[in-house]
Amino acid sequence: MTEAAHEMVTLEDIGKGVGLLTLCQPEARNSLSLAMLDQLEARLREVTEQPAIRVVILAAQGKVFCAGHNLKEVQGQLGDDSAQLELFQKCSQVMQQLVKLPKPVIAQVQGVATAAGCQLVASCDLAVAAESARFATPGVNIGLFCSTPMVALTRNVSRKAAMEMLLTGEMISAAKAEQLGLVNRVVADAELGEASLSLAELVASKSPKTLAIGKEAFYHQVEMPLEEAYAYTSEVMAKNLKTLDAKEGICAFVEKRPPEWQGR
Secondary structure (H helix, E strand, O other): OOHHHHOOEEEEEEEOOEEEEEEOOHHHOOOOOHHHHHHHHHHHHHHHOOOOOOEEEEEEOOOOOEOOOOHHHHHHOOOOHHHHHHHHHHHHHHHHHHHHOOOOEEEEEOOEEEOHHHHHHHHOOEEEEEOOOEEEOHHHHHOOOOHHHHHHHOOOOOHHHHHHHHHHOOOEEHHHHHHHOOOOEEEOHHHHHHHHHHHHHHHHOOOHHHHHHHHHHHHHHOOOOHHHHHHHHHHHHHHHOOOHHHHHHHHHHHOOOOOOOOOO
């Protein structure tokens, strides 16, 4: 693997239970080429294997968070059905990997997040955006409907809002994205890094075992009918109560002291 390829996505343990994943191809607008997706997939596997990292911030270098797929790469694959399918399947796998990762992921968004880049934000558990950030699913403008980005988008915002973004391809502001539920917080550009780190450290202060249980249960129950969801989450809570961290947390609360998490 070349040094340039190795540096497409970096992972750094920045302390206090927080890992920093960074997309490092600003010259390509951090587009999700097949090579970039391979790197992101590998880094997410590394995150899983590092117990010191309890929460992940997904950031990007440069003025653009992620411009979606690399259209030059897509253009070069025209007529190669297997290569095209491989790209979209790989992207879909990585988005699902984010959801299935047993650690919360926070998108730190500056500049624009378009098409698969918007999908990337929507696939993260939380998102903090700079005031100047903008979002779009503009595939309709080039005759390629944002069908895979639509999956994550429609699981974050209302149907009408998603359809408007998908059918018009227009950019929306960070404030509008917050209003629609695509991002959690909008902060001044200069405060973006500090704000996302503060949120990450807050989440990382919780039991890693409980975070993993809760994240998995959230995405599993959200697609269920109401009665089935309550039956499932009742079982989850009963099992959660058997963990050492739940017992420690309850004892610490009763004894009015900070809990000491074991991650078990």
